[in-house]
Amino acid sequence: MAQTDYSIMEILQMDACTGCSLCTDVCPAVLAAEDGRLSGVYRLGELRRIMRSRTGLLRRFFGRQVPTKEQLKQFSDTVFRCTLCGRCQQVCPSGILLKDLWLSLRQDLVHCHAYPQKVDMIAENLAESHNVFDEDNEERAEWVEDMPNVPEHGYIKDQADVVYFTGCVSAYFPMAQAIPMALVEILDAARVDFTLLGENEWCCGFPLLGAGLRDQAEDLIKHNLEAVRAKGAQKVIFSCPSCYQMWHEYYPKEFKLYHVTQFVNELIVSGQLLFNDLSLTVTYHDPCDLGRGSGEYEAPRQVIRSIPGVKLVELAHNRENCLCCGGGGNLEMIDAGLSSDIAEAKIDEALKTGAQAVVTACQQCVRNMTTYARRNKVGIDVMDITQLVQKALAGRGCPDSG
Ligand code: SF4
Ligand code: SF4
16 A cells, blocks of 8 residues: 555645534445445545555554455445545535545555456456456447438448547446437537547546556557547537536646537537427435536526426435436446446435436436346336437427327
């Protein structure tokens, strides 16, 4: 382990914890697992103990023991059972940037070889195939073939004003492929000059952060920047909030970046999209990386409210207090049972609103909530905001279009 995995600010903040336990009260992992060792306050206490054991003088004079490999492994098992939802950070009265700290801690644990084996799989898949699923990267835009009326260029042009960066989950996971299909239809309807990167899109690198492999993202970043530059585009849009956040925080500021909710909202405001009446009551789930992570709460609500006939009812916990769906932080790979238990709490809350559908703006949230709802035969639809907009597009022949 190394102190160098932490910024000076993070090291200073470790001692700012008052032990108030507010982070424990709001942690979805603690609540679902009923295990206090998954809480921020426990994690921070252990981390401080480990940091002090590394300091030679404290070790000599106060007999601080360096943790054994087994102790570190046990600690690591709790550290990686976290969705990185950022709710602990949101409520911490001491202002500790807990989510950043959890990322540095994961990196620290990887450097000292105390981490879940799945981390190796993520690293290998990205190094060899450039996507998290170890699929053939040449097939990244294969979902286009399942669309009707595809133009000759197959949405991969040599040059375009806008690049749509699809992200690994939407590109490869059948349950999520409806999202890029919907967005392409929306962009076409609004006559946006856009292109996909196809096989030249590599994973944005976000899964490496959660895996504690932040320092291995550089090749992916360089490659993706070059691929966008080659298209001559000024704007990049993302349907994945994690890709969007990754580009915002870790890529050089070279392009104008939009989450799809922001881009579609601009299209609506400028009159480029026309809608039919949908007659639907929905609730909205704020994806962690779009809401707490990127501070975008309004654009998705404006999009939903602009569709005639759609009524938005808020969840009891919404905006910065929104409960995680359980799909973040690579938790699904590390502990699928816990991920599903967190989804259960989310779906229960959605059912209480009386909405017919939960709308969100993230392929991973769609996957996690849909999987739980289908497995447990829960009577509520789950859809991405792009799918809601697609349903409402004028000219799609919906029953209300006249
Ligand atoms: S990021 Fe979310 S899951 Fe992780 S410790 Fe904080 S509140 Fe719990
Ligand atoms: S909310 Fe902040 S100050 Fe309170 S216990 Fe958690 S980390 Fe410490």
